[in-house]
Amino acid sequence: MTQSIAIIGGGIVGSTAAYYLSEFNKKDDLDITVFDHGVGQATKAAAGIISPWLSKRRNKSWYELAKDGATLLSSIAEKTNMSKDIYNQCGTIITRNKLEDISNLYDLAIERSNDTDTIGEIYKLTPDEVKRHIPIIDSNIPGLLVTGGARIKGDKYTDHLLKIAKNNGVSVVNKEITINEKANVVCDGEEIQFDKIILATGAWTKNVLAELPLEVDVRPQKGQLIELSINHINMSDEDMPVLMPEGESDFIPLGNGRLIVGASHENDKDFDLNPDSDVIDDLLNSATSLLPSLSAENLIRVKIGTRAYTSDFAPFFGEIPGYEKILVGSGLGSSGLTTGPLVGKILAEMATDNLSTDIDKYRKPIENYIKLIK
Ligand SMILES: Cc1cc2nc3c(=O)[nH]c(=O)nc-3n(C[C@H](O)[C@H](O)[C@H](O)COP(=O)(O)OP(=O)(O)OC[C@H]3O[C@@H](n4cnc5c(N)ncnc54)[C@H](O)[C@@H]3O)c2cc1C
Structure with a gap:
């Protein structure tokens, strides 16, 4: 039947x-x-970061779901021949101002790598090594590279x-x-x-x-992010890792001369899909503080979506x-x-x-x- x-x-x-x-x-x-x-x-509307392993959320069932979700996603990508333009295991770099924080994250990553191969290799990076992976960045902070991190459109x-x-x-x-x-x-x-x-x-x-x-x-939660052109920077960004610095904004190279910066989290905007100029300014400021060759002129578009969240x-x-x-x-x-x-x-x-x-x-x-x- x-x-x-x-x-x-x-x-x-x-x-x-x-x-x-x-x-x-x-x-x-x-x-x-x-x-x-x-x-x-x-x-x-999402930013597209797949890198759950260094999260400090204490909800164990969430971590199991996210860890196994990241693994399933990479196997769906392989099984359905997804192009790199859709799913790219380009790695994620987490930067922190203090070396001690990097060491703690490294220990967490090593511990979590016992339960999953999808996390890939884990490397501590000096500020120069961070810059080698992400040449557009202008800061002297150390990082941690997780090669299994991915971005998805x-x-x-x-x-x-x-x-x-x-x-x-x-x-x-x-x-x-x-x-x-x-x-x-x-x-x-x-x-x-x-x-x-x-x-x-x-x-x-x-x-x-x-x-x-x-x-x-x-409940609905409004999320906004900005897409910037990085075409003026003469380099390939196809396999550039995602950058997750301390603070709110992450940096996701899209592989086509574009970069996503975001995202915001607004709990009081219901299902509103209009850009808020103060939020866009904040995102632009966080972009230009780390990547000074960018300005508002590089802004291509604002993406807005509504997340679902529970108590x-x-x-x-x-x-x-x-x-x-x-x-x-x-x-x-x-x-x-x-x-x-x-x-x-x-x-x-x-x-x-x-x-x-x-x-x-x-x-x-x-x-x-x-x-x-x-
Ligand atoms: C700005 C932003 C950045 C994000 N970045 C990340 C990230 O980097 N990494 C990450 O893991 N997650 C990220 N997220 C979270 C992630 O995008 C969401 O949690 C996820 O996409 C939710 O998927 P979903 O299928 O549950 O809902 P949705 O993708 O919202 O899909 C629900 C669908 O249901 C449809 N629908 C609803 N009601 C009806 C109806 N009555 N009739 C017909 N259709 C209906 C809607 O139109 C919509 O298409 C981000 C989210 C936002 C907004």
């Missing part, structure tokens, strides 16, 4: 779920439809996976849907029944579930209590490009009763984030 599955949301979670479901559909017994309106999508990743899914028979509908009080999808006024629904709606998860008696702990900043995924046909993954916050592929794969496996891993090591109980109102 054919099983019908709707995926709502075509960001990194939804597009990865669509890709895996289309791979599972060898017997042609799945009828899969992705609905996505795309506006404000975090995945499209979220928009190209989702295009790539959705193209494969479409070739395997998945339908993609670029429309906004609602979920009605019977837990069915409504598109263009028409109610459509699916056997399973995968909700990969990021920051919009609470809004999409508004008709159901559920308490949902997901304890942890992601959640699984079956919605009281609505077993709906599977949800949200609250991925600032690291959703890293955790999102694994969440998407797990949701695809759950939708087809085909789980391959012990998922409880990756999550806190879903009732912490979404529960029935009695």
Whole structure:
């Protein structure tokens, strides 16, 4: 019998779920439809850093999800022949003002490398070595290079996976849907029944579930970043590592004479997608303080997206209590490009009763984030 599955949301979670479901559909017994309106999508706007291993977050289940997510992402890239323009394991360099901080990070990286090969090689760098890797930088600070760190272009990743899914028979509908009080999808006024629904709606998860008696702990967070031209600097940036200095802004070379600087985190802007001049000025200041050959004239565009976050900043995924046909993954916050592929794969496996891993090591109980109102 054919099983019908709707995926709502075509960001990194939804597009990865669509890709895996289309791979599972060898017997042609799945009828899969992705609905996505795309506006404000975090995945499209993201900076693209994949480097979870040096995080000092104390949430162990988050770290497991991020570590295994980074590994899964590199294997999806290999399996689907992603070009370097989409996913590039160019390495990440973390700089710190104090040598002692670099030594502590080095020890952490060595300890964590016992659990994952994806982290690659780990090297302490002198200020001159940092400059050799990132010649545009003007500062004398030491760093740590992690060769397995990567950058990913979220928009190209989702295009790539959705193209494969479409070739395997998945339908993609670029429309906004609602979920009605019977837990069915409504598109263009028409109610459509699916056997399973995968909700990969990021920051919009609470809004999409508004008709159901559920308490949902997901809020929107605005994120802004700037894209600058570095064409005037005569060098190739194709394999230049990502730079993560102390403080808020990171530097992500895109490999085409462009550089991303960001990102901001605003919790009080709801779903607003307009650039804020004070935020853009701050980002430009952090860019020019480290890279003095840049100025406002190098600004090409501002990218803005809406992240989803929860009260304890942890992601959640699984079956919605009281609505077993709906599977949800949200609250991925600032690291959703890293955790999102694994969440998407797990949701695809759950939708087809085909789980391959012990998922409880990756999550806190879903009732912490979404529960029935009695
Ligand atoms: C500025 C910025 C920088 C970031 N940088 C990084 C980074 O460097 N590294 C990292 O790991 N993470 C980063 N993130 C976080 C990461 O981008 C997100 O956590 C991740 O992309 C979330 O993916 P998602 O699929 O859950 O949601 P989204 O990508 O937001 O996708 C949700 C989709 O659902 C669609 N949708 C919602 N409601 C409906 C509806 N009713 N009908 C149809 N479609 C609907 C939306 O239009 C959207 O396309 C960044 C985020 C931002 C905003």
